[in-house]
Amino acid sequence: MSEHDSVVFDQGLDLECGVHLSPLRVAYRAYGTLAPDASNAILVCHPLTADQYVAEPHPLTGKPGWWARMVGPGRPIDTDRFFVICVNVLGGCMGSSGPCTARSHDDATLWGTEFPPVTIRDMVQAQAMLVEHLGITRLFAVIGGSMGGMQVLQWAADFPERVFAAMPIATASFHSAQNIAFNEVSRQAIFADPDWHNGHYREQGAVPARGLAVARMMAHITYLSEEALTRKFGRRIRHEPSGGIARGSLFGEMFEVESYLRHQGSSFVRRFDANSYLTITRAMDYFDLGADHNGDLSSAFARTPIRFCVVSFTSDWLFPTSQSRTLARALNRAGANVSFVEIDSDRGHDAFLLDEPDLDRTIRGFIGGAAEHAGLGI
Amino acid sequence: MRLDQRLIAQMIAPKTRVLDVGSGDGALIDHLFRTRGCDARGIEIDMGEVTRSIAHGLPVMHGDADHDLAHYPDDSFDYVVLQRTLQAVERPAEVLRQMLRIGRHAVVSFPNFGHWRLRLQLLTSGRMPMTAVWHTPWYETPNIHPCTIRDFLALCKQEGYVVDRWLAVDEDGERAPWKRSIRLANLFGEQAVFLLRRR
Structure with missing residues (x-):
């Protein structure tokens, strides 16, 4: 680096x-x-x-x-x-x-x-x-x-x-206890990713992308507010470029807010390291x-x-x-x-x-x- | 700056530490810093005024007289100022006590409910008086503890405060000629400014 x-x-x-x-x-x-x-x-x-x-x-x-x-x-x-x-x-x-x-x-x-x-x-x-x-x-x-x-x-x-x-x-x-709790959920999401390899993901040529993305998605919700989410997305449904409703599977990206969070998660993984995320969230918890x-x-x-x-x-x-x-x-x-x-x-x-x-x-x-x-x- | 604020400023020695409780737009603390070299800070309840004051570089804290004075240490200021607010606080005697705990001096200004126009209106109409100073109806007024100049002096006596200086002025802050007689001041003064200290 x-x-x-x-x-x-x-x-x-x-x-x-x-x-x-x-x-x-x-x-x-x-x-x-x-x-x-x-x-x-x-x-x-x-x-x-x-x-x-x-x-x-x-x-x-x-x-x-x-x-x-x-x-x-x-x-x-x-x-x-x-x-x-x-x-x-x-x-x-x-x-x-x-x-x-x-x-x-x-x-x-x-x-x-x-x-x-x-x-x-x-x-x-x-x-x-x-x-x-x-x-x-x-x-x-x-x-x-x-x-x-x-x-x-x-x-x-x-x-x-x-x-x-x-x-x-x-x-x-x-x-606060609530903030430590949120951090803990973020960390558990990373630990639960099979690609985490107990932290040795680099040696395995892997990245715990799913876990880190979920951690980011959850944390991102805590950075916003109900009013902000409602104003930005409401209950709006995503539309395909063809104009149809984006349905796909039952748990596909149906609502705009889901699509937004998934984007936040995946773009975060490209620039941030999971072990750093764990280290820094712990530093905050100690404070x-x-x-x-x-x-x-x-x-x-x-x-x-x-x-x-x-x-x-x-x-x-x-x-x-x-x-x-x-x-x-x-x-x-x-x-x-x-x-x-x-x-x-x-x-x-x-x-x-x-x-x-x-x-x-x-x-x-x-x-x-x-x-x-x-x-x-x- | 309002004229009554000028009168308050004249009571404050240069290069002292001042806390202005209810600092509004910060005019007084700005004046005290710039012209008297004071370390002047403010507390203000209106968040818009707080933002404007900080945006002008003034040290102002969001808070109010009833709840925030208790958090300052003893003798942390030379003067604690309360402008036109005493009548609107929840516990005026406690606020005065706190002011003279954290400050060596207290400067207090308040509108005088003993002014002749108020007395006359209440006497003749039997309704709560409405004047330029007391301009909100009884059911909307934030002024829940109105007092007269004599009431305030009685409180000071009861609490053992020394009145170093006092003035009775009209609404524009012009000094009135009845300053030697408390009874006349209580009849003709629209506002009062007191400089107090602990005994």
């Missing part, structure tokens, strides 16, 4: 599980120009199934970057003003150390299922090494949605002096920032100098507003400078990736205000 831009840290990284991961490979993309004093860097943290190609066409699918509408010249995260970094998470499958990278310089076999369990904190530690390597002592901002938001919170908790502003979007300080601080979330942010902006969406039932409000109140208890807004949208959790003008305005405004307070004359 050396085709992705990456930095190799031979000193490696001590993971939370106790394993020393060496060498550590961190794949990333950067956009814009770093100011001479390195004051204008923004780290964008990607959600579960995205990657470092945030603002440019994806090398495998050719589709636009997953947040190209938010990151770019003149966009709310403006690459004309800021140096924007996006790092493939540890355990990912786009170049950073993970199940699909080689074990070491001497051992070219791939990690596969033996890749050690990683946590959100491990991911952030790896990002911090890259940020330091790039000569940046303090990030102007760390921004991310969903699992990216978990990384934002971990950054804020672990490196309060190395972050000026933090924007956790559609996220929570812990992964509980409050528990890491003796059950008191506010103590994770005690006396933090960071400016926060917490954002949630009305129809997001995967990371509901109540969890963002809990987070915002914990930040209040810590005396933090925190903004909190719930954006009205019927598109569920995925709203943060979609055309939501209020989110654009919120991100642009928060960054602008923070830049003014940081004294960034750009």
Whole structure:
């Protein structure tokens, strides 16, 4: 996977599980120009199934970057003003150390299922090494949605002096029982695929495509909302090009929503690795920032100098507003400078990736205000 | 910025920490940051106003006086401001208590229900008064706890708060000449602004 831009840290990284991961490979993309004093860097943290190609066409699918509408010249995260970094998470499958990278310089076999369990904190530690390597002592901002938001919170908790502003979007300080349950169903779908071969599918020349696709289909439902599904598909029946109703067999693709989900599943398999999916979903399940601080979330942010902006969406039932409000109140208890807004949208959790003008305005405004307070004359 | 907001701003020392409860469009916190160098933040119940404020770069949190003040630590602000909202909260005394727990000072403005026009309307018509300030009918008004200037002073006395400064003004915020007499202010002032502190 050396085709992705990456930095190799031979000193490696001590993971939370106790394993020393060496060498550590961190794949990333950067956009814009770093100011001479390195004051204008923004780290964008990607959600579960995205990657470092945030603002440019994806090398495998050719589709636009997953947040190209938010990151770019003149966009709310403006690459004309800021140096924007996006790092493939540890355990990912786009170049950073993970199940699909080689074990070491001497051992070219791939990690596969033996890749050690990683946590959100491990991911952030790896990002911090890259940020330091790039000569940046303090990030102007760390921004991310969903699992990216978990990384934002971990950054804020672990490196309060190395972050000026933090924007956790559609996220929570812990992964709820319901979300762990959804992840478990996704994983069981992969395990149930005969092509999974206990994780050794590459050696067998196979891909657990059915299992991974079902995992994606199920997860995708949780990213939407009932209103969004009804508005997009309703009970509409698929029509053949000839104009007839697409019946085929009883369980063929009859409804448009089925066809849509199957497409989501099959296109996901082409760009994502099953073992990475297992590794990263587990990292999300482990996440509980409050528990890491003796059950008191506010103590994770005690006396933090960071400016926060917490954002949630009305129809997001995967990371509901109540969890963002809990987070915002914990930040209040810590005396933090925190903004909190719930954006009205019927598109569920995925709203943060979609055309939501209020989110654009919120991100642009928060960054602008923070830049003014940081004294960034750009 | 409204004139009564200017009067509030004049009560706030430069370079202090301010929480504006019911920050609306954020005009006051923007003014305090830009002209007084304050670390000014807001709480606002209307989500549209919150979005607009954040879009202008202002630190504003969605929430309300009754439910969100309890989450701030003691003495986290120099001033906590409550503009034209006291009469609309669920528990005014508790809100004041919270304000003076998290802030050294509280700045409170409210419409005065003791104004002569209100008294006269109630006396002559026997119906709930309707004026420019009190302009919604009783069955729709969010103002569930109206009070007069004397009522508010009595509450401050009961709770042991020190009134450092007070003003009675007309609807446009113009300072009124009856400021030496509380009884006259209670009759002629349409709004009141109080600067309080703990004893």
